[in-house]
Amino acid sequence: MKRQLTLKNGQIVEIRPVGLEQLKEILSLQQKVFSTLSTKTFLQPLTEEEFAYILGGKGVMLGVYLRGELIAFRAMMEPDELDDEHLGLDAGLTKEEFSTVLYSEITNVHPDYRGNSLQRILGRMLLAEIDQEKYRYICTTVAPFNIASLKDKFNLGMHIVALKEKYGTKLRYILMKDLTARPVYRAASVFIHMGNTERQQELLEKGWVGVGMVMEEDEWKVEYRKF
Incomplete structure (x- = not known):
């Protein structure tokens, strides 16, 4: 290697x-x-x-x-x-x-x-x-x-x-x-501010997963999808 x-x-x-x-x-x-x-x-x-x-x-x-x-x-x-x-x-x-x-x-x-x-x-x-x-x-x-x-x-x-x-x-x-x-998503993307811990935890507990991130209005947002 x-x-x-x-x-x-x-x-x-x-x-x-x-x-x-x-x-x-x-x-x-x-x-x-x-x-x-x-x-x-x-x-x-x-x-x-x-x-x-x-x-x-x-x-x-x-x-x-x-x-x-x-x-x-x-x-x-x-x-x-x-x-x-x-x-x-x-x-x-x-x-x-x-x-x-x-x-x-x-x-x-x-x-x-x-x-x-x-x-x-x-x-x-x-x-x-x-x-x-x-x-x-x-x-x-x-x-x-x-x-x-x-x-x-x-x-x-x-x-x-x-x-x-x-x-x-x-x-x-x-x-x-x-x-x-090979992920197959069942719902449209939801974007949450990276600093919004509580909202992200709510989605994660419901089976959503973070798949990416974007910069919007000078703030990082995490993209969440659901399998």
């Missing part, structure tokens, strides 16, 4: 799997990215132990290297089925289905190399590698108004299935993609 890519500035990078031996580089890049964020609550950093869990066989991570330096990475993780905070619970899955769930985990891109669609490219490469005989659902969380991350998840075909507090008291969208489904 190796690939070369040309950045907008003409530099050539290599995309390849990341292993446990790159853990220090991963942590260093995560800290660099986190320190530049204007809204720190948008990112839930992973601990060294969580990265080791992924790299130790409970997930897969792809890295982007420029002249041997890690400039971006993206991971998918096989969650603990016994986790009380399992996203499958939020998505309405049964516990029997938890073994078929993967998390679309953290993505970090060095600030100097943003704007090259590295997050999207890594996401599509990871999706293409998923064993669909073993896994059916991809789940993740995104903070409201984290526009870049929401665009990425919608581009990968994920839907908002819940909106609630996670990681303590942090409000998060829970998004899911069913790898076997």
